[in-house]
Amino acid sequence: MAKRFGVSDLRQQLPSLLDKVQAQGEEIIVTRNGKDIAKVSPVARPGTRGPQVIALTSLKGGVGKTTLAMHLARVIADERENVVVIDADNEMSALRWRAQASDLSPEGLPFGVVAAERDQIMKQVQALKHQGHTVIIDTPPNDREMLRSAATIADLALVPVLPTALDVDRGAVSLRLLEDMAFAVPNLRFAALLNRAASRQRQTREADEVLNQTVRIHTVIPQLNAYQEAFGLTPRRLSHVQDLWEEIQKRFGSDL
Ligand SMILES: Nc1ncnc2c1ncn2[C@@H]1O[C@H](COP(=O)(O)OP(=O)(O)OP(=O)(O)O)[C@@H](O)[C@H]1O
Numbered sequence: 001m002a003k004r005f006g007v008s009d010l011r012q013q014l015p016s017l018l019d020k021v022q023a024q025g026e027e028i029i030v031t032r033n034g035k036d037i038a039k040v041s042p043v044a045r046p047g048t049r050g051p052q053v054i055a056l057t058s059l060k061g062g063v064g065k066t067t068l069a070m071h072l073a074r075v076i077a078d079e080r081e082n083v084v085v086i087d088a089d090n091e092m093s094a095l096r097w098r099a100q101a102s103d104l105s106p107e108g109l110p111f112g113v114v115a116a117e118r119d120q121i122m123k124q125v126q127a128l129k130h131q132g133h134t135v136i137i138d139t140p141p142n143d144r145e146m147l148r149s150a151a152t153i154a155d156l157a158l159v160p161v162l163p164t165a166l167d168v169d170r171g172a173v174s175l176r177l178l179e180d181m182a183f184a185v186p187n188l189r190f191a192a193l194l195n196r197a198a199s200r201q202r203q204t205r206e207a208d209e210v211l212n213q214t215v216r217i218h219t220v221i222p223q224l225n226a227y228q229e230a231f232g233l234t235p236r237r238l239s240h241v242q243d244l245w246e247e248i249q250k251r252f253g254s255d256l
């Protein structure tokens with residue numbers, strides 16, 4: 001049921017109401033003198049069209065880029081055909097993950113993993129997109145060039161951040177870089193994502209508060225053995241990643 005707001009509410013709270021429409025994927029009805037006069041709808045509705053290219057990026061190593069890329073691919077693969085992870089890291093963690101999973105089970109993973117064509121990654125992504133693939137790009141740490149390429153071609157760049165002061169600080173550097181790029185790439189969308197959170201830990205609460213000052217994903221990925229032990233296996237359909245995908249679709253859906 002759509003919420004109703006009088007025209008005067010709209011005058012006072014327009015930015016926060018529009019955020020609500022987009023972030024929560026809910027329509028609102030505008031009323032005047034008790035009569036409905038207009039409807040405000042989100043650009044993309046939940047469950048319809050989410051983004052087609054998502055990059056996991058950070059200059060900082062070990063923040064969970066590969067782990068989240070693989071788990072996100074798993075969740076999306078349950079809904080869409082043709083999901084592929086592009087491994088843009090020379091360490092080839094995602095490719096090795098796939099190789100191990102194929103050794104363990106004949107079906108392998110429910111999505112593809114391919115090596116990035118490093119000097120032509122934008123062309124590679126565009127081609128996969130045109131073939132109808134959903135693409136998740138796993139990027140290497142400390143590689144500004146790849147971060148820029150991946151974020152340019154992606155509909156959304158996610159920056160996983162671990163809940164320590166040092167990581168929040170390094171995450172901020174990656175976010176600043178993306179913010180700067182947005183001047184030249186107007187449709188660039190990016191968001192920080194708190195990973196390995198332990199809700200009862202002071203450091204996690206502090207990191208959470210700092211991230212509230214930035215563009216962030218509200219879903220938080222907890223510290224769990226299920227993630228730590230997932231390498232080389234078919235990623236499990238974990239609820240936090242499902243929540244993450246739902247939030248991404250609601251807030252960053254595209255009509256491309
Ligand atoms: N939510 C989580 N809970 C527990 N362990 C996690 C979680 N996310 C990641 N890890 C663990 O953290 C370590 C680093 O994760 P991962 O390799 O995905 O990070 P990365 O950002 O891809 O690293 P690199 O920058 O080296 O490519 C791994 O041992 C992984 O299992």
Ligand SMILES: [Mg+2]
Nearest residue numbers: 065066089093
């Ligand atoms: Mg990695």
